[in-house]
Amino acid sequence: MKSAPFEHHEPTTVDEAVSLLESLDGPTILSGGQSLVPMLRFRLANPDVVVDINGIDSLDYLHEEDGYLRIGALARHADVEDSSLIDETYGSFADVAPLVADPQVRNRGTVVGSVAQADPKGDWGSILLAHDGEVIARGPDGERTIPADEFFLLPYDTTLDDNELITEVRVPTPAPREGSAYHKLKRKTGDYAMAGVAARLVLDDDDVIETARLGMTAVDITNARATDSEAHLEGERPSSELFEEAGELAAEESNPESDEHGDAGYKERMVDVLAQRALGDAAERAGLVKRRVSQ
Amino acid sequence: MTDEREITLTINGTEHTLEVEPRRLLVHAIREDLDMTGTHIGCDTGNCGACTILKDGEPIKSCLMFAAQADGAEILTVEGMEDLPEATDLHPLQEGFKAEHGLQCGYCTPGMLMAGKALLDENPDPDEETIRDAISGNLCRCTGYQNIVSSIEYAADELADRTATDGGAVTAEPGDGAGPSADDAATVCGQSDCCGGPDADLFERDYPTEGTDT
Numbered sequence: 249m250k251s252a253p254f255e256h257h258e259p260t261t262v263d264e265a266v267s268l269l270e271s272l273d274g275p276t277i278l279s280g281g282q283s284l285v286p287m288l289r290f291r292l293a294n295p296d297v298v299v300d301i302n303g304i305d306s307l308d309y310l311h312e313e314d315g316y317l318r319i320g321a322l323a324r325h326a327d328v329e330d331s332s333l334i335d336e337t338y339g340s341f342a343d344v345a346p347l348v349a350d351p352q353v354r355n356r357g358t359v360v361g362s363v364a365q366a367d368p369k370g371d372w373g374s375i376l377l378a379h380d381g382e383v384i385a386r387g388p389d390g391e392r393t394i395p396a397d398e399f400f401l402l403p404y405d406t407t408l409d410d411n412e413l414i415t416e417v418r419v420p421t422p423a424p425r426e427g428s429a430y431h432k433l434k435r436k437t438g439d440y441a442m443a444g445v446a447a448r449l450v451l452d453d454d455d456v457i458e459t460a461r462l463g464m465t466a467v468d469i470t471n472a473r474a475t476d477s478e479a480h481l482e483g484e485r486p487s488s489e490l491f492e493e494a495g496e497l498a499a500e501e502s503n504p505e506s507d508e509h510g511d512a513g514y515k516e517r518m519v520d521v522l523a524q525r526a527l528g529d530a531a532e533r534a535g536l537v538k539r540r541v542s543q
Numbered sequence: 544m545t546d547e548r549e550i551t552l553t554i555n556g557t558e559h560t561l562e563v564e565p566r567r568l569l570v571h572a573i574r575e576d577l578d579m580t581g582t583h584i585g586c587d588t589g590n591c592g593a594c595t596i597l598k599d600g601e602p603i604k605s606c607l608m609f610a611a612q613a614d615g616a617e618i619l620t621v622e623g624m625e626d627l628p629e630a631t632d633l634h635p636l637q638e639g640f641k642a643e644h645g646l647q648c649g650y651c652t653p654g655m656l657m658a659g660k661a662l663l664d665e666n667p668d669p670d671e672e673t674i675r676d677a678i679s680g681n682l683c684r685c686t687g688y689q690n691i692v693s694s695i696e697y698a699a700d701e702l703a704d705r706t707a708t709d710g711g712a713v714t715a716e717p718g719d720g721a722g723p724s725a726d727d728a729a730t731v732c733g734q735s736d737c738c739g740g741p742d743a744d745l746f747e748r749d750y751p752t753e754g755t756d757t
Contacts, residue, residue, distance in 0.1 A: 249587070253545045256565030256611060285607045286589050288566070298565070302612060326601075351658070351681025352592060354610065355601045437589065437679035 250320060251288035255297045262386055262415055265301055269411045270388045275414060276441075277322060280357035282349065285363050292390070311400045316418040317341075325354035339533045340378060340428035340446050344371045347430070351437040358361065361416050363399075367408045367472065369440035372417075373400060373471030374463030377432060378446035379419035387412035400470035409479050425451040427533030430464065431522040431538040435509065442509045443518040447526035449486070458480050462494075462526075467502035467519055474498035477523065487530040494527060495520035550614035554579065554622025563610045568596045572610035572678075574634060581621035581653050585682070592681030595654035596620050601659040604680070621653035624660070637658060637700040645694030647685035659695045667706075668699060675755045 257272070259265040269275050276295035278284055287293040295432035296327065301307065301321060309496030311330050311469050314510040317338065328334055329345035336342065348354055348362070348371055362372045363383065365493070375381070385408055396417075408414065422428070432444040448540035450458045458483035462474040477497035484490050504515035544750040554577065560577050573596070584606060585593030595621040596603045619627075624634040624736050636659045639645060646652045654677060662669055662677035669677065674695050675688070683691060 250568075251566040253564065253566055255545050256548075279611075281612075282589060282607050285568075285609070289568075311604075340554070348719065350592070351600045351661075351677060352595055352604045352680040353589065353607070355603050437676075537581070 249289050251285075252291060252294050252437065254295055257297065258300045258303045259306040260303045260305070262304060262413065263301055265304060265413050266373060266386050266411070268299050269413060271511070272299070274300045274410075277301060277364070279322065279361040279364075280476040281361075283361070283367070290520070298507060301413070311488075312421055315421055315471065317421055318416050318418045319359050321358060321413070323359055323416050325362075326351075326355050329354060329360060336427075336533050337422050338428070339529065340375050340430040341447065341450075343430040343529075344375055344432070346444070347371065347432050347434075347543040360417055363417055364408065364414050366400055366404050367440070368400075368403050368468060368470050369466040370471065371430065371441060371444055371465055374444055374446040374465045376417060376419065377463035377471055378428060378448045380461065381417055381419040382477070383408070383414055384418065385412040386415050397473070398470075403469055415515060416443075422436050423450045425453075425534050427530040428533070429524045429526040429533065430530030431529075433518050433522060435513075437503075440543050443467050443502075443504065443515050443522055445519060445522040445526045447523065447530040449481070449527065449530045449534050451486075451531075451536070455536065457484055457486060462496075462498055462523060464498065464502055465518060467504040467515055469503070472502070474501045474521045474523070476501055481527075487534055488528075491524045491527040491531075492510065497521040497525035548611060550611055552613055552618055553612070553617060554618045554620060555626060561610075565609060565611055565612045565669055568606055569596075569608045569610045569613050572604035572613075573605060573618075576610075579620055583650055583695065585650060585654075591651070592654040592658065592678075592683065593651050595657040595681060597661055599737075600661070600664065602658050602680075619660070621624050621656055625654060629702060634660075635701040636663070636695065638701065639694035639697030640691075643690050643693040643697050645691045647688065650683075651683040655683065655691055662695065663699055663702065666701060669695070671696075678731055709710070711730055 257268050257270055258345050267535045274295055274308055275297040278300040280300050297513060307320040309320040309329050310323040311318055315358040315483045325348045328341055334341045359372050362370045381396040385394060387409055388411055400406060430446045432441045434441055447465040448461040452458045462477050464472050466472055473476055480497055481494050483490040499520040502516055502519045504512045506512045547564050549560060549562055549572060552559050559577055564573055570582060570584055574581050582596055582605060583593035585591035589604050589607045596605045598616050624637060627634055629635060636656050658681050671692055674692050678690050683736045
């Protein structure tokens with residue numbers, strides 16, 4: 249099936265893109281297009297105007313700067329996968345990048361586009377939440393910073409304004425004793441997550457958990473944090489028992505729906521297991537000995 | 544700007560200039576405007592990978608991109624494989640799919656060849672897991688994948704053998720032992736215990752003609 253006809257605009261600068269977004273009626277932003285193109289073709293999306301940002305070269309970056317890992321709007325999933333920056337230091341990023349869709353999709357799809365799409369089954373939202381990430385948006389009134397916590401509203405709905413363009417998502421560079429991980433359950437390569445959990449732990453000098461974050465995928469109406477579980481972890485020393493308790497709390501906080509992949513109870517159990525595994529890997533990467541509780 | 548615009552695509556080394564609507568998908572431009580139907584459309588949803596092509600060397604799904612977005616790009620499709628420097632009569636990957644029976648219905652094959660080509664360009668000596676990962680965006684409903692993996696391994700070995708014997712120079716002589724060529728008997732599939740099919744007598748066989756229903 250073909251898309252409905254649309255006007256195709258190809259700005260080459262952010263300023264040009266922002267003024268187009270302001271002046272045009274009901275524009276849709278096209279970046280990687282790996283979700284939007286099928287939506288256009290099935291006429292789930294019927295914009296009159298498409299603003300294609302692929303020509304804005306200044307948005308094609310992935311680097312550390314001023315205490316942040318900054319991911320520009322045109323950085324593809326494959327760029328994260330291939331980046332020399334992304335190793336155990338950014339454990340959750342290293343885990344998630346090869347798990348997004350398939351190689352061809354990762355060559356086109358962008359991290360920022362995935363965040364902007366705000367599919368609760370998208371992986372990157374959970375990573376941003378676990379890393380206290382931020383979304384940088386440019387609109388007619390200039391730039392604003394939206395904490396990841398305040399970004400996701402509903403499936404495919406965010407606090408971004410219609411005339412705003414996300415130029416970047418960023419996360420603080422990791423603390424010296426920080427570790428993170430992402431575990432995802434899916435039926436086969438290329439599938440969206442049935443459930444996924446991103447975990448991040450920061451330890452103090454006495455091996456006590458200073459900061460704990462858990463971001464969950466596909467088990468609520470948006471990517472969501474497990475704040476009770478986080479609070480239970482903070483101030484404690486990592487242990488299998490602690491992670492089991494944290495897994496149970498995360499499962500309680502999740503709100504999965506039954507579907508063809510499994511019933512809600514099963515998915516809650518999976519949140520429990522995935523949270524324990526992600527916490528185990530995060531603790532290990534934060535410098536503790538291997539404490540993975542289950543495999 | 545819903546009007547057609549002129550774009551240039553360099554496909555398999557040949558420059559094509561065509562007029563496309565913004566909504567024209569790259570795969571439709573290739574298949575319908577340029578009549579290169581080797582690139583297939585399987586699922587039409589971006590899942591199956593049958594429409595995989597190489598755009599500026601990277602494998603992408605041509606049903607998930609508008610043609611206008613590929614303006615100025617260098618594209619490789621299955622039609623161009625036999626003209627690549629590493630090809631003799633066929634490309635080593637195509638030889639591999641023939642020798643190892645890497646296809647049954649053949650629908651996924653063009654996409655598999657492209658995914659395999661992208662992999663071997665980046666990693667000439669992939670292990671099985673790497674091969675399986677590289678073709679994870681391509682669905683095959685016939686083979687169970689094992690023979691596709693073997694086909695790509697065959698091509699990797701073939702390319703490595705050539706590098707070892709000629710120091711990397713590309714040979715283009717048919718019948719030089721680099722693989723079956725048009726001059727070889729149709730039964731030569733590269734395997735000593737060849738089963739004789741499916742290509743053994745495909746073209747010599749006496750097919751039933753109209754009126755013979757036995």
